[in-house]
Amino acid sequence: MSMTVQKISDLVLIRKISVKDPSKGFTIRDLVEGYMKDSDDGTTTDSVFGYGGKLNIRPSYQRNSVYNEKKRNAVIETILDECPLNTIYWVDKEDGTYEVLDGQQRILSICKYLAGEFAVSADCFPTDLPQDFPNLQTNMTDIAERVLDYQLDIYVCKGSPSEKLRWFRRINTSGEPLNDQELRNSSYTGAWLSDAKARFSSENGRGVRLTDINPNNNKPEPLLNGSWNRQEYLETALEWAAKHEGFVDKKDGPTAIEQYMLKHRGDADASALWQYFSQVLEWVRSKFVSYNKALKGMDWGAIYEAFQKGDYNSNIIAKSAIEINDKIIELTNDDEVTAPIKGIYQYIIYGDGRYLSIRQFDEKVARAVYEQQHHHCVYCLQEGNQKEYAFKDMHADHIQPWSKGGKTVPENCQMLCRYHNETKGNRW
Numbered sequence: 408m409s410m411t412v413q414k415i416s417d418l419v420l421i422r423k424i425s426v427k428d429p430s431k432g433f434t435i436r437d438l439v440e441g442y443m444k445d446s447d448d449g450t451t452t453d454s455v456f457g458y459g460g461k462l463n464i465r466p467s468y469q470r471n472s473v474y475n476e477k478k479r480n481a482v483i484e485t486i487l488d489e490c491p492l493n494t495i496y497w498v499d500k501e502d503g504t505y506e507v508l509d510g511q512q513r514i515l516s517i518c519k520y521l522a523g524e525f526a527v528s529a530d531c532f533p534t535d536l537p538q539d540f541p542n543l544q545t546n547m548t549d550i551a552e553r554v555l556d557y558q559l560d561i562y563v564c565k566g567s568p569s570e571k572l573r574w575f576r577r578i579n580t581s582g583e584p585l586n587d588q589e590l591r592n593s594s595y596t597g598a599w600l601s602d603a604k605a606r607f608s609s610e611n612g613r614g615v616r617l618t619d620i621n622p623n624n625n626k627p628e629p630l631l632n633g634s635w636n637r638q639e640y641l642e643t644a645l646e647w648a649a650k651h652e653g654f655v656d657k658k659d660g661p662t663a664i665e666q667y668m669l670k671h672r673g674d675a676d677a678s679a680l681w682q683y684f685s686q687v688l689e690w691v692r693s694k695f696v697s698y699n700k701a702l703k704g705m706d707w708g709a710i711y712e713a714f715q716k717g718d719y720n721s722n723i724i725a726k727s728a729i730e731i732n733d734k735i736i737e738l739t740n741d742d743e744v745t746a747p748i749k750g751i752y753q754y755i756i757y758g759d760g761r762y763l764s765i766r767q768f769d770e771k772v773a774r775a776v777y778e779q780q781h782h783h784c785v786y787c788l789q790e791g792n793q794k795e796y797a798f799k800d801m802h803a804d805h806i807q808p809w810s811k812g813g814k815t816v817p818e819n820c821q822m823l824c825r826y827h828n829e830t831k832g833n834r835w
C-alpha cells in the first residue's frame with residue numbers, strides 16, 4: 408500500500424499553541440496541572456493525563472515505554488539550563504481536549520520530575536548533588552519557579568484520525584516508528600481493544616504471563632518472539648485467531664488481522680481471542696515437556712490449526728508428550744542428525760526429514776564412488792542410459808536412507824544424477 412505523506416508545512420491546520428494566554432505562552436506549570444503521580448508505571452495501558460485533565464499524554468496509538476534514565480535526565484537538565492526543547496506536537500480533539508502526537512517521553516519526564524520521582528544534577532545548583540523537584544521547591548524556590556515558568560514550544564494539529572496518523576509518521580522522527588499493530592490499535596479503539604490490550608499488552612496480562620511463564624513449573628519459558636510492549640504478542644494472538652476464523656490477508660487490501668479487528672471491535676470483551684490463544688499455548692506446553700528456546704517464535708497458531716485438521720496425524724507430534732520427548736533425545740544424540748534443535752522440532756511437527764540435515768558424504772568419498780561408477784548414474788544405468796556426468800552434476804546419495812538405519816559411511820554411498828536424486832523416494 409502506498410501512502411502520500413504531506414509535509415508538515417503543507418498542513419494548513421497546524422498552528423502554534425494558544426490554548427492558554429498566547430502572550431504568556433504555555434508553561435510547564437500548565438502542563439503538569441492534574442498529573443497524577445503513580446498514574447504511570449509504564450506497565451499498564453491506561454491513559455495518562457496532564458494540563459488539568461485536558462491533555463491525554465498517552466493516547467491509544469502511543470506505546471507504553473520507559474524512557475531511559477539518561478534521556479530523561481537530559482530533558483530536565485535542558486530545562487534547568489534554560490535551553491529550548493524540541494517542538495512538541497499535540498492533536499486538537501476539538502472537544503476541549505488534546506492528545507500528544509509527539510513528545511510523550513519529554514512530557515512524561517517533566518511530569519515525573521515535578522512529581523519528585525527522580526533527581527538530577529545541574530550547573531545552576533550550588534553543589535554537585537542531584538536534586539529532586541520537591542527539594543527545589545523547599546530550598547531553591549527561585550529555580551523551582553523558573554522551571555514552572557519554562558515555556559514549551561507546542562504545535563497543535565487538527566484533523567481526521569487518518570491525518571493524525573500521517574502526521575505521526577511524519578513527525579515521529581526522533582522515536583522509533585510505529586509498527587503495524589500500533590497503527591492498527593489507533594483505528595479499532597473500544598472496550599474490546601482495551602480488554603485485548605489488558606491481556607496481551609501489559610506486563611501482568613494473562614496472555615503475556617501464559618506466553619512467558621510455563622504454568623506447569625512457573626519457570627520463564629517464553630513461546631513467542633517480540634515484546635508485549637510493542638504490541639507484538641497482541642499481534643500474534645490476533646493473527647492466530649484471524650486465521651482460525653478463516654480470514655486471509657488480501658492483496659492490496661486489509662490483512663487477516665485487520666478483518667478480524669473490524670469484525671470484533673464492537674465485542675464487549677476479548678474473551679474469544681484469549682480463549683483461542685490459551686488453547687494453542689496450552690497445547691504446545693502439553694506436547695513439549697522440556698523447554699528449549701528454539702520453541703520460541705514458531706508459528707504455533709498455524710501448527711495447532713493444521714494439527715486439529717489432522718494434517719500431522721502420522722507425524723511424531725501426534726504421539727504423547729513422553730514419546731515426543733524420547734524422540735527428541737534420540738535425535739539429539741544421533742550422530743547422523745546435524746540440524747540444530749529447531750530442526751528437530753520441525754521434523755517432529757512437520758514430519759519432513761530435510762529439517763534434520765542428515766550428514767552428507769564428504770567430497771573425498773563422493774569422488775571415489777564417482778570414479779568407481781565410471782561417472783555413470785546408478786539409476787540411469789538401470790534404465791539403459793550410459794550417459795557420463797560431470798562430478799558437479801551428481802549427488803552423493805545414501806543407498807540405505809537414514810530413516811531405515813543407513814549411515815553416512817562409504818559403503819552406503821552411491822552417486823546419482825540430479826534427476827534421479829530428486830525423484831528418489833525415501834531420501835532421508
Ligand SMILES: [Zn+2]
Pocket residue numbers: 784785786787788823824825826827
Ligand atoms: Zn540418473
